[in-house]
Amino acid sequence: MNNMISKPRGTRDFLPDEMEKRKVLENIMRDVAERYGYREVSTPTFEHLELFTKKSGESILKEIYHFKDKSGRDLALRPELTAAVTRMILEECHAMPRPLRFYYFSNCFRYERPQKGRYREFWQFGVELVGSSMPQADVEVIALAYDIMKSAGVDFSLHVGHVGILRDMLKDFKGETAQLMRLIDKKDHKGLQESLESLNAPEELIEKTLTFTKLLGGPEILDEAETIAGSSEHIDYLRGVCEMLDLLKLDYSVDLGIARGLDYYTGVVFEAYAEGLGAQNQICGGGSYRLAHLFGSRDIPSTGFALGFDRIAELSQFKKEERGLIAVVSVKGYEKEAIKTARELRTRYQVVTDVMGRNMKNQLSNASDIGAKLAVIIGKEEVEQGFITVKNLETGKQWKSSIDELISGYEQFLE
RNA sequence: GCCGGGAUGGGGUAGGGGUAUCCUAAGGGACUGUGGAUCCCUCGACCCGGGUUCGAAUCCCGGUCCCGGCCCCA
Structure with missing residues (x-):
């Protein structure tokens, strides 16, 4: 070096x-x-x-x-x-x-x-x-x-x-x-x-x-x-x-x-x-x-x-306004669904997905490290039953939801 | 171009001729569907070149870069 x-x-x-x-x-x-x-x-x-x-x-x-x-x-x-x-x-x-x-x-x-x-x-x-x-x-x-x-x-x-x-x-x-x-x-x-x-x-x-x-x-x-x-x-x-x-x-x-x-x-x-x-x-x-x-x-x-x-x-003391970053995290085996979901969410939000091959725990850990407000969890249950899990990373609360519902606004997940 | 002070892992530091310290960040694990806490592991540094010396991160010389100031500032 x-x-x-x-x-x-x-x-x-x-x-x-x-x-x-x-x-x-x-x-x-x-x-x-x-x-x-x-x-x-x-x-x-x-x-x-x-x-x-x-x-x-x-x-x-x-x-x-x-x-x-x-x-x-x-x-x-x-x-x-x-x-x-x-x-x-x-x-x-x-x-x-x-x-x-x-x-x-x-x-x-x-x-x-x-x-x-x-x-x-x-x-x-x-x-x-x-x-x-x-x-x-x-x-x-x-x-x-x-x-x-x-x-x-x-x-x-x-x-x-x-x-x-x-x-x-x-x-x-x-x-x-x-x-x-x-x-x-x-x-x-x-x-x-x-x-x-x-x-x-x-x-x-x-x-x-x-x-x-x-x-x-x-x-x-x-x-x-x-x-x-x-x-x-x-x-x-x-x-x-x-x-x-x-x-x-x-x-x-x-x-x-x-x-x-x-x-x-x-x-x-x-x-x-x-x-x-x-x-x-x-x-x-x-x-x-x-x-x-x-x-x-x-x-x-x-x-x-x-x-x-x-x-x-x-x-100057200015700071950029937070845009409300979302991390889409996935269970092993559901990475493809995650990147697809992420792309749809990007029509409105700033969204990242895992590119490190991490397990879900570490994906969540990384999500809070980079300051994401919400995590969207994609796994077997979600894919089979057709919903997404939205988790508020500050409060820990989570909801069953849908992509459309999240795109319509994320204020509902801020409590 | 000139004067002074500096430079040790990615960031912050201790040491000041013989073993390089700690914190932090990062990566992994404990824990293959739930983060932040904790514990464990991993990664990773003496600015460069020359000299003195058995031995230099340490002392000396030269350079580079950084910080502050001078000159200049369209």
């Missing part, structure tokens, strides 16, 4: 108990997204490597699973889905009425050091709302993320911000924006200050930037933001978004220090954090972005988010 091949680093097996829980959660998320009118899409597990390097730069190469196929094409396992969905939309969805409302639930792959809440194969549930640059679009997507996380039974705090305001403040440092945004995203105020100093930023701007990125609270902090950054369409826009979020009674904080590192986020951005996950406490990230130009197309205003499905699954 020692030389057995084990699963690759950072991957996981899911046993039935866990798989059932994940399935319940997955269906809840699908259900909420569909209530908002979103429809599921799926893209290939691997894409041309270029799709991802164009979007995120060559630096992601070290965190991506990439390979050459037999024809020498450079391919990569998808590290996320926004780029792939954007590619799909540009490639296939020209004629569809706008806006597009898509959701996805897919596995993604990143070559990173595994730790709590971080795996090399992980699942993301996400949505993209494509075609609108109205605040209503941001509000819809934020509310959808909120409702999904609520429905999943997770305690989280939602932070909403806007990257446009910061970008305007830092517009004199165009070449360094990405680097500065990264420091802001990390809440590395000291690093940010040093970085700005080394760029010879005016002292006043440094101070403003530091104060601004620390702004966190209710929508009223937008007034403060205006004092610091001056009035702007971005602040007005964010104020409008907040008004609608308040109208929908969402619980959130305005956080002007959200930067989301990447260049393609252009407007409202949001993140959600949960307790109990160690260092990886972010369970949701999203915002509005412009990505199409990277693929040589006219830009389409889009808003989306991705949820860390595995992290939410770890926090």
Whole structure:
């Protein structure tokens, strides 16, 4: 056993108990997204490597699973889905009425050091709302993320911000924006200050930037933001978004220090954090972005988010509903009647029969081990007299019955 | 890529240079038409490679994997 091949680093097996829980959660998320009118899409597990390097730069190469196929094409396992969905939309969805409302639930792959809440194969549930640059679009997507996380039974705090305001403040440092945004995203105020100093930023701007990125609270902090950054369409826009979020009674904080590192986020951005996950406490990230130009197309205003499905699954307490398993057990010599009976019962119930050649005693023992509610006993008497014995495995009571009677409902055998 | 802690039957563990412990799960029997209790039996382990040693699960070196953190986080 020692030389057995084990699963690759950072991957996981899911046993039935866990798989059932994940399935319940997955269906809840699908259900909420569909209530908002979103429809599921799926893209290939691997894409041309270029799709991802164009979007995120060559630096992601070290965190991506990439390979050459037999024809020498450079391919990569998808590290996320926004780029792939954007590619799909540009490639296939020209004629569809706008806006597009898509959701996805897919596995993604990143070559990173595994730790709590971080795996090399992980699942993301996400949505993209494509075609609108109205605040209503941001509000819809934020509310959808909120409702999904609520429905999943997770305690989280939602932070909403806007990257446009910061970008305007830092517009004199165009070449360094990405680097500065990264420091802001990390809440590395000291690093940010040093970085700005080394760029010879005016002292006043440094101070403003530091104060601004620390702004966190209710929508009223937008007034403060205006004092610091001056009035702007971005602040007005964010104020409008907040008004609608308040109208929908969402619980959130305005956080002007959200930067989301990447260049393609252009407007409202949001993140959600949960307790109990160690260092990886972010369970949701999203915002509005412009990505199409990277693929040589006219830009389409889009808003989306991705949820860390595995992290939410770890926090979630859901359990699959019991289906009421039935075991058909047989006396030696009556196995054939048992499998026939089982098949008929399967028109309505989840039913198992013995495939181990066990005696009846052990079949019953196994039936209670696997959690069966009822056992159906098939033997000489039953076959000759044309009935079935139904036994309640919790109470031990049993009845003479018929297949039809059992199929009509098993509540009658629950006392 | 970096730092720390780990790895003993399927799961959980004790031991820490010489015989590998216990619990549990699983399979069977006591009981060939009635389960859960009990008793008995069976199955099954020192992560991998090298070194030190008469002898290594134990000590040393290297690796792999796991856990936590750093970096990163599209």
